[in-house]
Amino acid sequence: MGYSNSVYKAASDILHERRLNAEKAAERRKEEVYERFPRVKELEKQISMSGIKTARAVLAGGDVKVEVEKLRDKDLAMQAEVKRILTDNGYPANYFEPKYFCKKCEDKGYYDINGKTVRCSCMKSALISCACAELNRYAPLSLSTFESFNLDYYDKTVDPELKLSNYDLMSRVFNFCQNYAEKFNEHSKSILMKGATGLGKTHLSLAIANEVIKKGYGVIYASAPSLVSKLEKNYFSNNDDDSAFSILVDCDLLIIDDLGTEFHSQFGVSQFYNIFNSRMLSNKPIIINTNLSVKELENNYSQRFVSRICGNAQQLNFKGKDIRAIRR
Structure with missing residues (x-):
């Protein structure tokens, strides 16, 4: 079904704003926990650096497989510690994850199925709503x-x-x-x-x-x-x-x-x-x-x-x- 460019833009803007709001809310929840538990902030920083450390290990040569496995195990241990701190203090384990309006596409409007990108039902609803508003x-x-x-x-x-x-x-x-x-x-x-x-x-x-x-x-x-x-x-x-x-x-x-x-x-x-x-x-x-x-x-x-x-x-x-x- 064809829509005008203005309708596509309006629908895309709606989904983009939803996604942005969900991610901003997740960041606020992180900051709230970081303030209470500095250890979580330290662990999260180390977890975010694990990808760089893995890349360095590969470039350094040697027994790459063993080194990458060590880094992976350390990364998993840090993630487990973060979840333990959260749950021990009454937070859900997924407290840092964005709560998207549409869980299927994470408010992107599209998702992959069997290697094919398809339009999500939330995008279809947004397009119809914007088209109605335009008419x-x-x-x-x-x-x-x-x-x-x-x-x-x-x-x-x-x-x-x-x-x-x-x-x-x-x-x-x-x-x-x-x-x-x-x-x-x-x-x-x-x-x-x-x-x-x-x-x-x-x-x-x-x-x-x-x-x-x-x-x-x-x-x-x-x-x-x-x-x-x-x-x-x-x-x-x-x-x-x-x-x-x-x-x-x-x-x-x-x-x-x-x-x-x-x-x-x-x-x-x-x-x-x-x-x-x-x-x-x-x-x-x-x-x-x-x-x-x-x-x-x-x-x-x-x-x-x-x-x-x-x-x-x-x-x-x-x-x-x-x-x-x-x-x-």
Whole structure:
């Protein structure tokens, strides 16, 4: 999967900082012990010099094997003494070892397996997180929270058929979204938000995004028109870069706003279907907001397309009057 140079750099910087912090913390622990036990400091200094002594023994000639074995045995004895001092005084034997965030690659981002260098899962997570941050740079994620959502804009008059007011309905929707965000994981159920313009679909989906991001998950928010535009640009640029599509499939939560408002094209329909289908096969959640009814979605896309979405998503119906009009 391809990423921009800026994403690679940002991810590498994250891992480098983790590694640096782990090694600095290990040095602080060493200094703490050295201050209490000068003998440990003396032993550590001698251990660090053992490599130089071995090299000198080799250069000096003579019975190199015997001399190297003596130096090795002395080195092991000094290491054992350091560990004994540590454990006798309540420290773990590995107290001087850096505590890396990722033990598999020691925060390098890569490790060797069977003679082959492979990218570590921590590097993959950092790349996705940085790619999400880059894509969301201009998204209005900070503008909408659960705290700023006001249910008082919804009418409390009870519908005689539904035996429910818009206020009651939207209270249930609001509570569902809050609970969804609180319990979110990478395999949470998808959501299809339907309703007219200005009823809070974007606000609640962004409120979910804010809470999910706080949990450390990678979230991408995009309007359908901007998403199609970016995918078209990548597809027709002939640079074989599929990073945009891959990130949309790989991120922990994808939010597509205003589905149905994009310029209708076969390319857009096929791209959306491929994204939805790929995420659903991987059991990854997606939140879709639309002003269209199920029938209108079928007319814009296809019955198979809509069936795939509706069959795998919790449908939330938004009702009421345009809040933006009321505010004006």
